[in-house]
Amino acid sequence: MVLCVAFVAALCVGYAINAKLREKARRTKCMCNLKQIGVGIHVYAKVNNDAFPPSLAELFPRYVMDGTLFGCPTAQNAVPIQESDLPTGAKDAAGVFTEANTDYVYVPGMTSRFPPDCVVAYGKPGNHGEGEGTNVLLQDGHAVWMKPAALDAALARTRKIIEARSK
Numbered sequence: 001m002v003l004c005v006a007f008v009a010a011l012c013v014g015y016a017i018n019a020k021l022r023e024k025a026r027r028t029k030c031m032c033n034l035k036q037i038g039v040g041i042h043v044y045a046k047v048n049n050d051a052f053p054p055s056l057a058e059l060f061p062r063y064v065m066d067g068t069l070f071g072c073p074t075a076q077n078a079v080p081i082q083e084s085d086l087p088t089g090a091k092d093a094a095g096v097f098t099e100a101n102t103d104y105v106y107v108p109g110m111t112s113r114f115p116p117d118c119v120v121a122y123g124k125p126g127n128h129g130e131g132e133g134t135n136v137l138l139q140d141g142h143a144v145w146m147k148p149a150a151l152d153a154a155l156a157r158t159r160k161i162i163e164a165r166s167k
Helices: 002-046 092-101 148-165
Strands: 104-106 119-123 134-138 143-146
Touching (some): 002 104, 002 119, 002 134, 002 143, 119 148, 143 148
Antiparallel strands (some): 104 119
């Protein structure tokens, strides 16, 4: 009887550890997705006079060919996006489909000349649990994990810079 209880307790502990490891792996995959989106944004900027795209929809499929990168692996509503998933029609449908199904929020209005710590995109609230935090893509192309308060401060700073440069 004691061995049975000990075995069940060990299983519960093992499951909790595995759940944390799985979430860490999903966060890492999410961060990699954002970095790949960042590469697409910078390639777009190279051919568009340093201007970042007006929306993430501009990236798929020309600059980011794998539509699944627009889905966070942790998000409950993650929808894989592939060209085969698109409605029959022209490339224009790809952008609309991408924008409607992405798990990331894009901050438009930037160029490649903005400060490196400006927020370009971030995971939608709740992708990694309410209040936990999210992955954030910065202008220089790297991604970081931010708690909600730090993200709010970084977004406020980014929006202030965008507003000042648009005048």
